Amino acid sequence: MFGRVLVANRGEIAQRVIRTCREMGIETVAVYSEADADALYLRQADETICIGPAPSSKSYLNIPAIISAAEVADVDAIHPGYGFLSENEHFAEVCNSCNITFIGPDPESIAAVGNKSRARQMAIEADVPVVPGSDGPVEDEKVALEVAQRLGYPVMIKAASGGGGRGMRIARNDPSLVSGFHAARAEAEAAFGDGTVYLEKFVENPRHIEIQLLGDQHGNVIHLFERDCSIQRRHQKLIEESPSPLLTPALRKKMGEAAVRLARHAKYHNAGTCEFLLDRKGNFYFIEVNARIQVEHTVTEMVTGVDLIREQILVAAGEPLSYRQEDIELRGHAIECRINAEDPERDFQPSPGTISMYVPPGGPGIRMDSHAYSGYRIPPNYDSMIGKLLAHRSTRDAAIRSMLRALDEFVIQGPKTTIPLLKKVLDHSDFRSSQHDTGFVERYLNAHPPAAHERRAP
Numbered sequence: 001m002f003g004r005v006l007v008a009n010r011g012e013i014a015q016r017v018i019r020t021c022r023e024m025g026i027e028t029v030a031v032y033s034e035a036d037a038d039a040l041y042l043r044q045a046d047e048t049i050c051i052g053p054a055p056s057s058k059s060y061l062n063i064p065a066i067i068s069a070a071e072v073a074d075v076d077a078i079h080p081g082y083g084f085l086s087e088n089e090h091f092a093e094v095c096n097s098c099n100i101t102f103i104g105p106d107p108e109s110i111a112a113v114g115n116k117s118r119a120r121q122m123a124i125e126a127d128v129p130v131v132p133g134s135d136g137p138v139e140d141e142k143v144a145l146e147v148a149q150r151l152g153y154p155v156m157i158k159a160a161s162g163g164g165g166r167g168m169r170i171a172r173n174d175p176s177l178v179s180g181f182h183a184a185r186a187e188a189e190a191a192f193g194d195g196t197v198y199l200e201k202f203v204e205n206p207r208h209i210e211i212q213l214l215g216d217q218h219g220n221v222i223h224l225f226e227r228d229c230s231i232q233r234r235h236q237k238l239i240e241e242s243p244s245p246l247l248t249p250a251l252r253k254k255m256g257e258a259a260v261r262l263a264r265h266a267k268y269h270n271a272g273t274c275e276f277l278l279d280r281k282g283n284f285y286f287i288e289v290n291a292r293i294q295v296e297h298t299v300t301e302m303v304t305g306v307d308l309i310r311e312q313i314l315v316a317a318g319e320p321l322s323y324r325q326e327d328i329e330l331r332g333h334a335i336e337c338r339i340n341a342e343d344p345e346r347d348f349q350p351s352p353g354t355i356s357m358y359v360p361p362g363g364p365g366i367r368m369d370s371h372a373y374s375g376y377r378i379p380p381n382y383d384s385m386i387g388k389l390l391a392h393r394s395t396r397d398a399a400i401r402s403m404l405r406a407l408d409e410f411v412i413q414g415p416k417t418t419i420p421l422l423k424k425v426l427d428h429s430d431f432r433s434s435q436h437d438t439g440f441v442e443r444y445l446n447a448h449p450p451a452a453h454e455r456r457a458p
């Protein structure tokens with residue numbers, strides 16, 4: 001087992017990884033940018049190393065600085081957390097060539113699933129249902145028009161190197177397909193240096209369901225059931241829950257088995273997630289694989305009791321998974337709310353600055369993963385998530401009630417937060433009855449624009 005692990009991340013996930021390392025008797029090395037010198041996770045690590053100035057490109061994305069820190073601190077492994085370098089195949093490769101274990105999948109797996117068109121191809125090979133679409137990349141507008149003709153409108157143009165909604169266009173007719181094709185290509189080329197696009201039939205108002213996977217280096221792959229992440233805004237998840245209120249036990253089994261087939265076929269190991277769209281009729285379609293631990297992994301931890309970070313570390317060290325599929329059970333219902341320092345009244349613009357008072361909620365079934373504290377100054381350089389609040393109860397209704405109670409208790413003075421919006425969603429009859437879909441938040445916000453008296457002067 002590893003003696004020392006470097007955590008190449010910041011904020012709540014750095015703290016999360018450090019906590020499990022401590023419980024496993026593994027020493028931790030935290031790295032930080034100049035903007036994070038007063039961060040909480042630095043006090044919980046055994047050693048800290050500054051890796052550069054505030055901009056991520058100069059610190060948390062700075063591969064030479066992170067590798068140098070790892071060499072100086074003499075670590076055995078690096079945990080990349082989520083975001084930053086977590087799905088960077090080049091970084092995983094550099095780690096391996098420096099004899100530092102990258103706690104994640106192989107660089108080859110990261111590359112394979114990072115190309116959404118290739119991942120789609122692998123899903124087809126593994127007999128996992130995909131959205132009807134093009135047979136691989138689409139090279140020119142003539143072929144795009146032919147594929148769209150075959151699929152029928154609406155269709156979606158997607159960047160092979162995209163993800164999280166970037167380089168994506170919906171087309172509802174020939175002219176918008178042609179313009180969308182060129183726009184998506186240009187956007188993808190500029191954003192990812194790869195203008196490859198492919199086509200899929202557009203699934204209207206789906207639910208977003210993802211299956212948590214764990215694989216070890218001995219060929220064992222298990223799933224840890226689903227998360228329903230349909231409450232999002234502009235591809236940023238706001239609320240996640242498990243189990244999905246929409247899945248029957250039979251559908252849950254089918255989706256779990258499909259995700260496992262794909263991971264086995266891809267010889268995938270470590271933690272990963274298989275993302276699916278679920279339509280109104282109960283059809284599910286693979287869309288992409290996330291080759292990292294995700295923000296919302298905590299929801300799965302609560303309903304299964306599995307420490308996913310611990311399993312990541314074990315399998316990276318070559319150990320077998322601690323669980324067989326039949327050991328994994330769903331217990332009760334968990335909901336997560338992302339607490340972001342953003343102003344919902346001002347189009348969710350980031351609201352950094354000092355938190356003058358911070359009193360997190362507690363009580364039965366509540367888990368709060370956050371790096372915030374009274375007096376903490378949120379730097380403006382990174383994403384605005386300041387914590388994740390989870391409620392775990394025996395039923396969905398009880399979890400929602402617990403969550404609302406916890407959100408009421410929560411005191412965060414200083415920055416504006418997403419808490420008022422989260423309460424409105426949790427209180428909404430469409431969410432309560434699980435009638436919502438991935439378009440719910442945007443439709444809700446359009447129907448309930450901030451009232452003039454609520455809006456502060458610009």
Ligand code: MV4
Nearest residue numbers: 131156163164165200201202203208232287438
């Ligand atoms: C889709 C889709 C409908 N049809 N693909 C958005 C991000 C990326 N992960 C895939 N996405 C979508 N792909 C087809 N063929 C709708 C979305 C989508 C979406 C998916 C999940 C959660 C929220 C979403 C919001 C808008 C669009």
